[in-house]
Amino acid sequence: MTAKRIISAFPARLGLAAFCLALAFAGAAPLPARAQARLDAQYEATLAGIPIGRGSWTIDIADDHYTASAFGGTTGLLKAIANSSGTGAAQGHVVKGTLNPVNYTASTTTRHKTEAIHIVLSNGNVTEYGIDPKPPVDHDRIPVTDAHRKGVLDPMTGSLLYVPAPGDPLSPAACHSSAAVFDGRMRYDLSLAYKRMETVKTKKGYNGPVVVCAIYFKPIAGYIPDRPVIKYLSTERNVEIAFAPLPGTRYLIPYRIVLPTPFGTAMLEATQFITQVSGKTAKTQ
Template sequence: MAFATRRRQDCHSVTRHRRFSALLTAARRSGPGLSLCTSLAFTALAQAPAHAQARLDAQYEATLAGIPVGRGSWTIEIGDDQYTASAFGGTSGLLKAISNGSGTGAAQGRVVNGALIATNYSASTTTSKKTEAIHITLANGNVKESGIDPTPPVDPDRVPVTDAHKKNVFDPMTASLLRVPGNADPLSPDACRTGAAVFDGRMRYDLTLDFKRMETVRADKGYRGQVVVCAIYFKAVAGYIPDRPVIKYLQSARNMEIAFAPIPGTRFLVPFRMVVPTPLGTAMLEATQFITQANPHSPKTQ
C-alpha cells in the first residue's frame, strides 16, 4: 500500500508493531486461545502406525486482521488399533521479525471401537526468551501424570486443578479430531452437536460446539468440497486466573467458529479453518494444503 508521506509509513509501522506485540503477549497468556486457533501449528512429528486406515497431510497459515503471522503443518494417521497426530509451526512475516517463535508437539493413542483413546500428549514452545515443554500421560481418558518444564511459579490467584478435573478429559490435539458416530454421512449438522472436556497440562476447560452452516471450501492443494461450520464456545474450569482479560473475552465470545472437513475412510472430521475474532482483529488459521489418503484395504471406522 502506498502512503503519502514517510511519516504516515512510520506511524503505520509502529501501529502494526504494537498490535503484533500485544497479540504475542496475549497468545503467551491465553492457553485456550492457542488451543482454539494456533495449537495446530505448535506440535511435533511422530511415528506413524502401520496399515493406516487414513492419513492427512495438511499445511496451515495463521493470519491476524488479514496479515500472515504464522505457518504450520499437521499430520494425522489413523490405523486399525492406534493413531498419531502431529504438527510443527512457527511465526512468520512481521511477527517473526518482532519475536521469533516455534513449537512442536504430538498426541498418540489407541483406537477402541472407533474412538480415539489418548495415551500420550506433548507440546513445546520456544521464543527468544524461553522454552517450555508440557507432557501428559493418560489412561482411558484420565490423566495419570502431567508436568511443565520449567515448573511455572505458583500464582495464588489461579484456580487450582484437582484430581477430579483430570478425569474424563481429552488432550488438546485429540479433542480437535471430531468423531461422528453412526452410519450416516459424518459431514452433517449433527457433527456439531457435541463438546469436549480438555486438559492441556495447565488449564482444564470445556469446549461446546453448535451447528452454524454448511459451506464449500477449496485448499490451494488437496481438498475441495463441503465443510460443516460449527460455532465453538469456551468455558474455563480450572487452572486459570479469573481476572485475566483473555479468559473473560473467550468466555463471553459468541462468534468463534471452526470449519471441519472429512478424512476419507474414517468417521473423523478435522479443522480446515478456525476463526477467533479478537480486539486486535480476526485471528484465522486456514488450510492451504489438505491432502487425505484412505487405505482401501482397511474397514471404515464406526
C-alpha cells in the first residue's frame, strides 16, 4: 500500500469527505447571507510533519436550513508527485435542531481524470445518486442495495456532530455517537468513543477546549474487501478526531484528525477557525 493511496483514500473512507488529507476537500458554492451560526475555517494536511495539502471549509447554519462548502488541494512535494484538488457542497434543512440533508456534490481532479459525485436525499433516504464518469463494474465489489441507501447521511453532513440537550455539548458525552454514511460509492458506519479533553490555540480564531474522540470505520457495502486500504482502516484503532464548538448551536465541528500510517502520522488540523453568531464574530476563549 503506497503513501499516495493511504492519503487519498482516508478522508472518503472516514466520512470527512468534506476534507482531504491531501486531495479532496468537498465543495465551493455560494452561501446565503442570513445565518444563525457560521464557520470560516482553513486547514493544513501533513504527513510525518511535512505539509502536503491545504483547504478551506465554510458552514452556515440558520433556523431552517444549512449549507456547507469547502475547497482544497495538494501542496509541496506531494503536489509535484500527485497534483490533485477537490470541490463540493452540501445543503439541507434544519428540523428540530438536527440536519436533514437534501443535496451533496463533490468532485476531484487529478492529472489523469476528473470525477464528480452527486447525491439527492429526502428524510435520510437517497432518492438519486451518480458518479460521472461512471466507474467500470468490479464484480469483487460488495453491492450497495436500496436498503443500504436508507437512513443515511452524506459525508459532509455526517462530519458535523450534533449533541442533544441538555448539558454542555462540548463534553465526553459528545463522543457517544455513530453515523451511517453513503458517499455515492460506498456505504459505511462511523462510531466514536471518548478519549480526552484538550485545549487548542489556533493561529487565527478559536482558542479553547476541544473534545477528542476515537473514530472507528466499518465498511458495509460498495467496497472491495481485498483492498489494502479497506483492511487497514477497518482494523486501525488509533484514529482520532478533535471537535470544536460552533457557538449558538449544539454542533461540534472537526478541528483536527490524526491517522497513524506506515509512513508517519497523517494529520489534518485547522489553522484558522473563525465563528460568527447572528452576524457577529464569536469571542474566543
